[in-house]
Amino acid sequence: MEMQMKHVQELPTPEKLKEEFPVSAEIVEIKEKRDREIEDVFTGKDNRFLLIVGPCSADREDAVLDYMTRLAKLQEKVKDKS
Numbered sequence: 001m002e003m004q005m006k007h008v009q010e011l012p013t014p015e016k017l018k019e020e021f022p023v024s025a026e027i028v029e030i031k032e033k034r035d036r037e038i039e040d041v042f043t044g045k046d047n048r049f050l051l052i053v054g055p056c057s058a059d060r061e062d063a064v065l066d067y068m069t070r071l072a073k074l075q076e077k078v079k080d081k082s
Helices: 014-020 025-043 061-078
Strands: none
Touching: none
16 A cells, blocks of 8 residues: 655744844835835825836746846836826
């Protein structure tokens, strides 16, 4: 008789990930500011156009970093456009 085994690995909880990979106060502040800006666009307090762009897959770190670098340059070029 052949035995079948199944390996199950639990995913870490968000709390565990936050504990393992803490972010700086500066990053928290940047995220909170961006969240407010996005909320203002969604609620109509800000009339800017919100464009959400991202790779469909993030399986290659070098490709993701290249993509982020190019998007950051574009963001800098259009940051004062309304």
